[in-house]
Amino acid sequence: MDVSPNLNENDNQPLYIQLYEYFKKQIQVSGLSASTRLPSIRRLSDDLKISKTTVQMAYQQLLAEGYIESRERSGFYVIKLEEESFGSILPAQPLASFKTEVGGKQTRILYDFYMSNIDFNHFPFDSWRKCSNQCISRDHKDLLSYGDKQGERGLRYELSKYLRRARGVNCSEEQLVIGSGTQVVLQIICQLTGIDGKKVAMEDPGYPGVRNVFQHFRFEIEPIPLEEDGIHIDALSKSGAKMVYVTPSHQYPMGMVMPIAKRMKLLQWAEENGGLIIEDDYDGEFRYRGKPIPSLQGLDAHGNVVYVGTFSKSLLPGIRVSYMVLPERLLNIYKRMLFMYDQTASRFHQKALQGFIQSGEWERHIRRMRTIYQKKHTALLEAIKSIMKTNVTVTGQDAGLHIVLKVKSDKTADQLVKIAEEAGVKVYSTTPMWLKKDSAGDPLILLGFGGLSLEEISDGIERLNAAWTPYYRHR
Amino acid sequence: MDVSPNLNENDNQPLYIQLYEYFKKQIQVSGLSASTRLPSIRRLSDDLKISKTTVQMAYQQLLAEGYIESRERSGFYVIKLEEESFGSILPAQPLASFKTEVGGKQTRILYDFYMSNIDFNHFPFDSWRKCSNQCISRDHKDLLSYGDKQGERGLRYELSKYLRRARGVNCSEEQLVIGSGTQVVLQIICQLTGIDGKKVAMEDPGYPGVRNVFQHFRFEIEPIPLEEDGIHIDALSKSGAKMVYVTPSHQYPMGMVMPIAKRMKLLQWAEENGGLIIEDDYDGEFRYRGKPIPSLQGLDAHGNVVYVGTFSKSLLPGIRVSYMVLPERLLNIYKRMLFMYDQTASRFHQKALQGFIQSGEWERHIRRMRTIYQKKHTALLEAIKSIMKTNVTVTGQDAGLHIVLKVKSDKTADQLVKIAEEAGVKVYSTTPMWLKKDSAGDPLILLGFGGLSLEEISDGIERLNAAWTPYYRHR
Numbered sequence: 001m002d003v004s005p006n007l008n009e010n011d012n013q014p015l016y017i018q019l020y021e022y023f024k025k026q027i028q029v030s031g032l033s034a035s036t037r038l039p040s041i042r043r044l045s046d047d048l049k050i051s052k053t054t055v056q057m058a059y060q061q062l063l064a065e066g067y068i069e070s071r072e073r074s075g076f077y078v079i080k081l082e083e084e085s086f087g088s089i090l091p092a093q094p095l096a097s098f099k100t101e102v103g104g105k106q107t108r109i110l111y112d113f114y115m116s117n118i119d120f121n122h123f124p125f126d127s128w129r130k131c132s133n134q135c136i137s138r139d140h141k142d143l144l145s146y147g148d149k150q151g152e153r154g155l156r157y158e159l160s161k162y163l164r165r166a167r168g169v170n171c172s173e174e175q176l177v178i179g180s181g182t183q184v185v186l187q188i189i190c191q192l193t194g195i196d197g198k199k200v201a202m203e204d205p206g207y208p209g210v211r212n213v214f215q216h217f218r219f220e221i222e223p224i225p226l227e228e229d230g231i232h233i234d235a236l237s238k239s240g241a242k243m244v245y246v247t248p249s250h251q252y253p254m255g256m257v258m259p260i261a262k263r264m265k266l267l268q269w270a271e272e273n274g275g276l277i278i279e280d281d282y283d284g285e286f287r288y289r290g291k292p293i294p295s296l297q298g299l300d301a302h303g304n305v306v307y308v309g310t311f312s313k314s315l316l317p318g319i320r321v322s323y324m325v326l327p328e329r330l331l332n333i334y335k336r337m338l339f340m341y342d343q344t345a346s347r348f349h350q351k352a353l354q355g356f357i358q359s360g361e362w363e364r365h366i367r368r369m370r371t372i373y374q375k376k377h378t379a380l381l382e383a384i385k386s387i388m389k390t391n392v393t394v395t396g397q398d399a400g401l402h403i404v405l406k407v408k409s410d411k412t413a414d415q416l417v418k419i420a421e422e423a424g425v426k427v428y429s430t431t432p433m434w435l436k437k438d439s440a441g442d443p444l445i446l447l448g449f450g451g452l453s454l455e456e457i458s459d460g461i462e463r464l465n466a467a468w469t470p471y472y473r474h475r
Numbered sequence: 476m477d478v479s480p481n482l483n484e485n486d487n488q489p490l491y492i493q494l495y496e497y498f499k500k501q502i503q504v505s506g507l508s509a510s511t512r513l514p515s516i517r518r519l520s521d522d523l524k525i526s527k528t529t530v531q532m533a534y535q536q537l538l539a540e541g542y543i544e545s546r547e548r549s550g551f552y553v554i555k556l557e558e559e560s561f562g563s564i565l566p567a568q569p570l571a572s573f574k575t576e577v578g579g580k581q582t583r584i585l586y587d588f589y590m591s592n593i594d595f596n597h598f599p600f601d602s603w604r605k606c607s608n609q610c611i612s613r614d615h616k617d618l619l620s621y622g623d624k625q626g627e628r629g630l631r632y633e634l635s636k637y638l639r640r641a642r643g644v645n646c647s648e649e650q651l652v653i654g655s656g657t658q659v660v661l662q663i664i665c666q667l668t669g670i671d672g673k674k675v676a677m678e679d680p681g682y683p684g685v686r687n688v689f690q691h692f693r694f695e696i697e698p699i700p701l702e703e704d705g706i707h708i709d710a711l712s713k714s715g716a717k718m719v720y721v722t723p724s725h726q727y728p729m730g731m732v733m734p735i736a737k738r739m740k741l742l743q744w745a746e747e748n749g750g751l752i753i754e755d756d757y758d759g760e761f762r763y764r765g766k767p768i769p770s771l772q773g774l775d776a777h778g779n780v781v782y783v784g785t786f787s788k789s790l791l792p793g794i795r796v797s798y799m800v801l802p803e804r805l806l807n808i809y810k811r812m813l814f815m816y817d818q819t820a821s822r823f824h825q826k827a828l829q830g831f832i833q834s835g836e837w838e839r840h841i842r843r844m845r846t847i848y849q850k851k852h853t854a855l856l857e858a859i860k861s862i863m864k865t866n867v868t869v870t871g872q873d874a875g876l877h878i879v880l881k882v883k884s885d886k887t888a889d890q891l892v893k894i895a896e897e898a899g900v901k902v903y904s905t906t907p908m909w910l911k912k913d914s915a916g917d918p919l920i921l922l923g924f925g926g927l928s929l930e931e932i933s934d935g936i937e938r939l940n941a942a943w944t945p946y947y948r949h950r
Contacts, residue, residue, distance in 0.1 A: 116621060117620065118619075118620070120616045120619045120620070121616075123616070123619055125611060125612060128611060129608060129611045129612075132607065132611065133604060133608070136600060136603060136604045136607065137600060137604075141595045141596075141598070143793060144593075144595040144598055144791055144792075144793055145592065145593070145595070145792060145793065145926075146591060146787075146792045146793070147793065180655040180659075180795065180819040180820070180821075181817050181818075181819050182817075183816060183817055183819075184655075184659070184819055187662075191691055208815070209815070209817065212815040212816070216666055312621075316619055317619075317620060317621045317822075318618060318619055318620065318621070318622065318821065318822035318823055319821050319822075319823060320655065320818070320819055320820065320821050320822075340683070340684075340687040341658060341687070342656050342657075342658055342684065343656075343795070344655040344656050344658075344659055344795055344819055345655070345795065346655075346793065346794050346795050346821045346824055347792075347793035347794075347795075348793055348794065348824070349821055349823070451620075
C-alpha cells in the first residue's frame with residue numbers, strides 16, 4: 001500500500017491526527033478494500049521520517065474507531081465497516097455480549113471469566129438499602145440540591161480515615177476528590193497537568209480505559225515494558241516522560257504486585273526528575289498471600305503521587321463512585337479550578353456510602369468479600385493445576401480479581417478466545433491492552449474469577465481445557 | 476505594565492497558552508504586585524500583533540485560575556493569592572456560601588435568589604423512594620454490575636417517548652446518550668467534534684459551566700451578542716464558527732425565548748454552512764405564557780442539532796443525570812468510540828428514573844411543579860412591580876426559573892450584589908457570564924425564584940428594595 005500523506009509540522013493539528021485523518025480518508029472515501037495491510041509502524045516511521053510514536057498513535061486511533069484491526073504477528077489491516085442503519089433497534093447488552101454478537105454467530109455463554117465481574121451473591125442488600133433510604137426523606141431535604149463540588153465532605157472524611165487504616169494513604173479530606181468513575185477522575189488529572197506536559201508513561205500492557213482518556217486529551221503515551229516485578233524503571237527514566245500511570249497493587253492486566261524495593265526506586269525517580277506518579281489502586285483491598293504492601297502514596301515523602309481508587313471492584317460498579325487524593329502541587333491548581341466543574345457523582349450514593357463506612361458495614365463487607373474471593377482464587381488455581389497441568393503457566397495470582405494464563409500453544413490469544421467461546425466459555429485476550437505488542441511469546445489469556453461461583457470455576461476450567469486440548473503444544 | 480512575552484507561532488502550545496504561561500510566571504515568580512492593572516485586550520492585541528481572541532482566552536484562563544480579576548468598566552487586575560495552608564479544615568459549603576466567606580465577613584443570608592435552586596417542598600419522596608427501592612433487591616442482582624455504556628436502554632426508551640410528547644424532539648432511544656451532568660454530556664460532544672473544528676460560537680452572555688468545558692478542550696470561543704429575541708444570527712454567520720451553543724427555551728442568563736422565526740433562521744444557517752447547533756433545553760418544561768415552542772431539534776429536517784437536557788432543574792440535581800440526542804452525523808462516530816468510555820451516571824438512578832417515567836409519576840410531577848413555579852413567578856413579578864416600580868426593568872420572564880432585573884442605578888452589578896448581601900439577600904450578577912462585557916448600560920441582576928416560598932419571595936424583594944433604594948437613579 002502506497003502511503004503519501006501531506007504532513008505539516010506547523011499545522012494546528014498534531015502530526016498523528018493528520019496521519020490518522022489521512023488514513024481515515026483513504027479508508028472511507030478512496031475505498032481502501034478490507035484486509036488491505038497497512039505498513040508496519042517501523043516501516044512507515046522510516047519512510048515518512050516521523051517518530052514511531054506518531055505512527056503508533058495514529059494507528060491506535062484508527063484501531064479505536066474501528067477502521068483497522070490488529071492481527072497478532074501480522075500487522076494492521078483495514079476492516080470492513082458494517083452498514084449501520086439509522087434508528088435500528090440493537091438489543092441492549094454489556095460490552096462482553098456485544099462482542100459475541102458482532103461476530104455474527106450467537107453462542108450461549110455458560111461461563112464468563114470477565115475481569116470486571118464481581119460477586120453479587122453476598123451483597124449486603126438490607127444494609128445498603130437502609131443507608132440509601134436514610135437519604136431520601138423529608139428530614140434531609142437539603143440533600144435534594146447540588147452538593148459540594150469536590151464531593152460530600154462527610155464521605156471524604158470517612159474515606160480518608162479508611163484509606164489511612166487500610167492502605168497507608170496519608171491524607172486529609174481536603175485532598176480527596178470524588179468523581180463518577182475512574183475515567184472522570186483521570187480526566188481531572190489531565191486537566192490539572194495538561195498545560196505543563198504532554199508525555200505520559202504507561203505500563204505496557206496497561207489499562208485501555210485510562211489510556212483512552214490520556215489520548216483524548218492529546219497526551220503522548222510512552223509505553224514502558226514490564227519486568228517480572230512491574231514497570232521497568234530504567235526504561236521509564238530513558239523515556240523522558242514526567243508523568244507515569246501505574247497499578248502497583250495488581251498490575252493491570254498482568255497481575256504482578258510491585259515489591260517494596262521497586263516502589264522506593266519509582267519514588268526516587270519521581271523525586272529526582274520532577275516526576276508525577278498516578279497510582280491506581282483499583283482492587284487494592286484483595287491480597288491473598290503475603291502482607292499488604294503500603295500504597296506508594298503512603299511511602300512517598302515528597303508529594304509526587306496521586307492516589308486513585310474506586311468502589312467499583314469492592315462494592316458496586318453501578319453507583320459510579322471513584323476518588324483520588326491530590327498532592328499539594330496539584331491541590332492548589334484544583335482549588336482554583338474547582339468552581340468551574342460540577343460534581344459528577346450522585347449525592348445520594350455519596351451520603352449512603354458515608355453512612356455505610358461510618359457504621360462499620362463497609363469494612364465488614366470488605367473482610368467478607370476478601371474471604372470469599374480468596375476461596376474462589378484458591379479454587380481457580382487448584383482447578384488450573386489439576387486440569388490444565390503444565391500446558392499453562394499462571395501469573396498475576398495472589399491479589400486482585402483476575403489471573404493471567406500463559407498457554408503453551410501455537411494459536412494466538414484471539415484464536416484461543418474464539419475456540420473457548422465456541423465451547424461456551426468466555427475468556428479474554430490481553431491484546432487490546434498492548435501498545436507495543438511483543439509478537440513473540442505464547443498467548444496470554446485473562447481469567448477473572450470474581451463473578452463465578454466455586455462450581456462454575458471448576459466446571460468452566462474443565463470445559464475450557466477440553467476446548468483447548470487439541471491446540472496445546474506437546475514438545 | 477511592560478509586557479514582553481516571547482511568543483512563538485511554531486510552538487507546540489497554542490499562542491494563548493504561551494501568553495497565559497507568561498503572565499502566570501510574572502505573577503507567581505516575578506511577584507507582580509496585587510492590583511497591578513493588566514493592559515486592555517485591545518491594547519495588548521495591538522502591541523503584540525496577535526488576535527484579540529488570543530488575549531481574551533489567556534485572560535480568561537488567568538481569571539478562571541484566580542490569578543486576576545475583572546473590575547467592571549476598569550479592566551483586569553492581578554489579585555493577591557491567599558496563603559493556602561496544606562491540610563487546613565475548611566468548612567464544607569456549597570459555592571454560594573463559599574463566596575460569602577472568601578469576602579471575609581460572614582453575613583447571615585435570609586433570602587437566597589440563587590438561579591439553580593429548585594423547590595423541594597413538593598418533592599414526591601414516597602414515589603421516588605419506591606422507584607429507587609425496587610432497584611435494590613435480590614430480584615435485581617443484575618443491576619449491581621456495569622450497565623449499558625450509552626445509558627440504560629429502558630430509560631432511553633421512556634425518555635425518547637417523553638421528549639417527543641413534551642418537547643417535539645424526534646428521536647429513537649438509539650440516539651440518546653446519558654451522562655452524569657450537562658458538563659459530562661458536553662465533554663462527549665467536544666470529543667466527537669474536536670478533531671474537525673476548533674471554533675465554537677456562544678451566546679454572550681452565556682452559560683459559564685459549558686464555556687469552561689469548551690475552553691478546557693481548547694475550543695476557541697466566539698462570543699456572539701444577543702438581540703431582544705436571542706442570538707444575533709448575522710454576527711454568528713460572520714464569525715466563521717461552524718458550531719454554536721444556544722439555550723433557546725430560556726436564554727441563560729438573559730431569559731428570552733427564541734421565537735419561531737429566529738429558530739428557522741438558525742436552522743437555515745446550519746444547513747447552509749455545514750453548521751452544528753447544540754441546543755441546551757435545561758429548563759424547557761417551564762413556560763408560563765404563550766404556547767410552548769417546539770425544540771430546534773424537532774423543527775430541523777437535516778440532522779444539524781444536538782439536543783441536550785437534564786433532570787437537574789425539573790427533578791433532582793443530586794442524582795446527576797443529563798442526556799443528549801445525537802444526530803446521525805455524530806451518532807456514527809459515537810458508536811465507534813462507545814466502547815472506550817464507561818457510563819458515568821448511576822445505574823440505580825437511571826433505573827429508578829425509568830420506573831418513575833413509565834409509571835406516569837414524572838409527568839404528574841412536571842405538571843405539579845409547573846403550577847407551583849407559575850405561582851412563584853407571578854408572585855415575583857407582582858412584588859417587583861409594586862415594590863420596586865420603575866426603578867427596575869424585568870426581562871427573561873414567562874419561562875424558566877429565573878428573571879433578570881435591569882436596575883436604574885449608577886452602581887455596578889457587583890456593587891449591588893454586595894449591598895444586597897449586607898442586607899441578608901443574595902442575588903447574582905451576570906458579570907461572570909460575559910466574555911465581551913459591554914461596559915455601558917445599567918447593571919443586570921439575576922433573580923432565581925425556584926428555591927423560595929411565596930412569602931420569602933415578597934419579603935425578599937421588600938428587603939432588597941430597601942437596601943437598594945439609596946442607589947436608584949432619580950433622573
